[in-house]
Amino acid sequence: MTLHGLKDELTPDAGRHLLGVVDFTTKSREITIDSSCPRVSVQLATTISDGFSEVWTTARPVTPGRYGEISYAADGEFLFCAFHLPESHTYADATEAAYADALALTSSLGYRPFRIWHYIGSLNDLNADGLEVYRDFCVGRARVLERHGITHDMPAATVIGAHGGGIVCYLLAHRSGTQVNLENPRQVPAYHYPRQYGPKAPNFARATHLATCDGAAFVYVSGTAGILGHATMHEGDVAGQCRLALDNIAHVIGSGNMFAHDIGSCEGHALTDLSTVKIYVRHRADIPVVREICDAAISGTADVAYLNADICRSDLLVEVEGIVAVRPGP
């Protein structure tokens, strides 16, 4: 995956094929699907020049398709799929239905999800029933997962506020890789969060390690914030939360955690190994301080994007996600 400046037409490098494109833009658009792959837009840029595209490519030819409201493309080993739910007074029912379709699509084609992103308008506002929109979304997600008997061992995920309404969700799935979902011993697994954070706990892992059939390996790190146990730390202190979020990631990808999860080589990684990073900052004015801390911790050659966005708890000021390319693929 790479981050590019926004362009109408994207041409993959020689020998590569587009699997999915996500534009971070100033306007939300419906998902399009042309002869190559789905193109998704997330309203999260403040100016056109802030915008960028997250581009997923593969070495194999890709076949695009539609399944109900879901757009997808697959290459026989990897699948990218996406859906958009329109702005609504409540989201639990629509989330449940769309997630059920996404799970039906992936399992009927023989793929297993390993990384999921959700961008949700008015994330911290109350819905028509007085429930926070994020918690409302979690209810819908939990219902469908419970029906499928999935109460833990979900892949890495991100839920972040979008500037426009509705929900945009996209995910990646694989067919024959070896997937290990990782927790962080310093944090309560999200699916065990107590009820004070909402009627249904969120369901995601802190990271997912994927070793692919062609010898590549990646760690996909979930959106990570300044949380220890289940509690938000450093309230009101964006620098403290940012340092803790980075520290949490360092623990998740470090050798101790790889060993604890019995990952083949037990090879550990450091923050400087992150090759692609998205950093979400609640208050635009805090971006410079967050940038200073992250620039000092992350490699200067990493692709890094800063986005001004709401985060799933109103006391969280910053969140960081990223990818470690342990062994980049062919």
Ligand SMILES: C=C(O[C@@H]1C=C(C(=O)O)C=C[C@H]1O)C(=O)O
């Ligand atoms: C920041 C946290 O959670 C956020 C919410 C997620 C979800 O609900 O899927 C996933 C990662 C983060 O974007 C956290 O609870 O640590």
